Amino acid sequence: MTETRDDEDVVDEDARVAWLRARGVEIETPEDRARARGEREKSLSNGAGVEREQATRTVTYVRIPCDDAEAFVEETLTIGETQAGDALPDALRRRFAGGGEVDADKARAEAVRSLGERGAGISKEAIVRETEGGSTETFALVRPSETNGWCGVYLYLDEVGMLKGLPPNRRAEGLSRECGFDGVNFYGDMFIGRVQTKPEPMRSVDFQLKDLDSSATWMRAATMENVEYSKGLKELEDAMNKNGGMEKINMSGDDAVASGGNGMPRGAGDNYRWSQTEDEVDVDVDVPPGTIAKAVRVQFSSSRFIVKVNDEIICDVDDLHNACRPDESTWTMGADEVCVSLAKRDEGRVWRALAGR
Incomplete structure (x- = not known):
């Protein structure tokens, strides 16, 4: 659309x-x-x-199964050599198709929570139509910044995994806690990848199994970087409020x-x-x-x-x-x-x- x-x-x-x-x-x-x-x-x-x-290149990323008994899997995606932007959301969308039927009642409740009374008018058919082809949601574990060389690390998940009743992904939740996010719930199989924004253009780059080691540089710095990011947003909000509010x-x-x-x-x-x-x-x-x-x-x-x-x-x-x-x-x-x-x-x-x- x-x-x-x-x-x-x-x-x-x-x-x-x-x-x-x-x-x-x-x-x-x-x-x-x-x-x-x-x-x-x-x-x-x-x-x-x-x-x-056409000239191509490969991008490496990692699948995080929701079943704790399954090992992490390193996967690759072939894209155009000069392709810009984050290539994973669209490529993974098809991986999230199916896997369960969306609970229309839960979906409508979520729509009401997000949109208020307007969400109550969204039909079951509309909900199913918008999700049947698969949809990818991204969650930033670390946003690109000067301190990390402008490389962000992102989780990619089924946008309606909870509404499908998929099992929780405990390892992804643990990973988010390591990065300073408490109380975040994830459902179903997920993926993790990396994006570099500078020098332009923004593009997908490799994220390998070894990058999931707790001693990895990006992970050790993640909590502090996210604290600084949140602090910056709070300071901006306070400055706006000090000037009379938006x-x-x-x-x-x-x-x-x-x-x-x-x-x-x-x-x-x-x-x-x-x-x-x-x-x-x-x-x-x-x-x-x-x-x-x-x-x-x-x-x-x-x-x-x-x-x-x-x-x-x-x-x-x-x-x-x-x-x-x-x-x-x-x-x-x-x-x-x-x-x-x-x-x-x-x-x-x-x-x-x-x-x-």
């Missing part, structure tokens, strides 16, 4: 594929496979050699900008409400009653998103306050609203408004 464009023009699906390929993301359509088969057959019939394949800041023209339950700014516009977490900005856009998902199109760029219903623009937010990752931004259908999730390009950075620099 994600559509992307470059920084200037909203584009269709074909242009989205071209945009992603230009940035090193490997995408293979049915047409590509058919064309490749035809070219191979033609080459062989003409006595020509097989065309040289309810006095309105740089976007929103009808209201206030401080959310997590201490971060949130607000509202003519037909939408927005809030944020450390890694994403959520925008709930009102649509006509009875609107179905098939009638909705949402288009993303790094600085803009557009919501259309039956090709009519319902919401067009240009000049986003900070950049988002269009290829990681998504939307879902709620009760008479479209719930847009903008993936922050700079995780942890607070948006003071939805739009306007």
